[in-house]
Amino acid sequence: MICCCYVVVIKKRAIFLSICKIKMPLDYKRFNGPEDSVSYKRFTADYLKSYDELHSELIDETGHRKDGRAMDEARPMYVRGNFVSQAKGSSYIEMRGTKVVCSVFDPREIVHQNEFSTVGLLFCEVKFAPFACKRQRQSHVPDSEEKALSVALRKAVGPTVCCQSFANFQIDIFVYIIESDGSCLAAAITAAGLALANAAVPMFDVVTASSVAIIGDKIFIDPTEDEEHLAMISPDTNTNHGVITMARLNGLMQIADFRQIGSLDIECILKVTDILEQECQKVFPKIQKTLVGYVKNGIMEQKRLSEEGKAREAKLKDKMLEWSNKISVVENLEGLKYLEELHIEKQNVNGTDPLCFDPRTMVSVGASLRILNVSQNRLSDMSWAKPLRRLEILIVKKNNLENVEEVADNLCALINLVDVNFKENPMTKSIDTKKL
Secondary structure, X not given: OEEEEEXXXXXXXXXXXXXXXXXXXXXXXXXXXXXXXXXXXXXXXXXXXXXXXXXXXXXXXXXXXXXXXXXXXXXXXXXXXXXXOOOOEEEEEEEOOEEEEEEEOXXXXXXXXXXXXXXXXXXXXXXXXXXXXXXXXXXXXXXXXXXXXXXXXHHHHHHHEOHHHHOOEEEEEEEEEEEOOOOHHHHHHHHHHHHHHHOOOOEOOOEEEEEXXXXXXXXXXXXXXXXXXXXXXXOOOOOOEEEEEEEEEOOOOEEEEEEEXXXXXXXXXXXXXXXXXXXXXXXXXXXXXXXXXXXXXXXXXXXXXXXXXXXXXXXXHXXXXXXXXXXXXXXXXXXXXXXXXXXXXXXXXXXXXXOEEOHHHHHHHOOOOOEEEOOOOOOOOOHHHOOOOOOOXXXXXXXXXXXXXXXXXXXXXXXXXXXXXXXXXXXXHOOXXXXX
């Protein structure tokens, strides 16, 4: 937090005023750039040029624009989905100097809604990064241009979404313009269409958009920021000048939105409409290819996860088979010289013979064994336990021990024994084993 203090003297009384610039909390639904930053374009020579100077540099002697494109040539477009990890669906579109990120989130209930709505709502917000364009922008307060772009985006995307599929719910669409170099609205509409499809929102069709700038008799397809600026401030009001952005549903061959800024005659508008339809149709295959690619990747990922699941299931079955193997004789433990605790339970449960113990094994482990659990093994005597001289805890639950005196004789030599458990043996029905 940065604080600035001022002193005001009123009638010989000093009043201290403190103006604080408070750092606003971050919104993780959007990209958060530096709060106090400006575009480098403000420090270039083009920023101070007049209208006539900029107009003279629009087209060179060969008929090409300032960036080397022809009049009817659009900028190359890079498209990517799944760009924001926190969003349900997202997209990133880059057209040289124009870079746009769009995030779409899960439907949520409409806030402060008293009556039930039979159709869902779309909430769209377009935000410029502080360094996105030449003029400095407020990082938190939306200006008039951002509000106008948000309304235009909602009107363009609205006819695409099946709003009746999520009644009384709202879908949030956030567009963040990282860098602005013209055709921002067209890029935002195309990015929103891709992000909605990436989020699996019910849609009638995928929307794409394109823009043109008209200056006199010249038509600039996919205009840059300078070309849009000159088209909207043309001093000669008698000539055609302005910017047109059109959103189109290419599969249904319908126009979703048509937006014009400037003064144009009807012949120019009809001519430009045909051009914009062709440009929107050129963008559509790129969006289709991106979506198909993510569907293929999703199928491959699902197949990979299925194969990994089957492999883990096979390993688990092998383990269960290994654990289900029963033993009938406790033997071959002579190598375990320092065995202190041993659990052998539920062995030979369904068999007719009790679990047997190798005398050599009992002598070997008797020097160190302190805890032994041999429950549910159909044991009928305890003579095998005599070599376990250091045994302290013995658990022999759910066996076939019947003669309490014989059991006591077999265990009388275990002088370290402090705890025994003979629950659910036949001998415990009439004799209290605590008296042993």
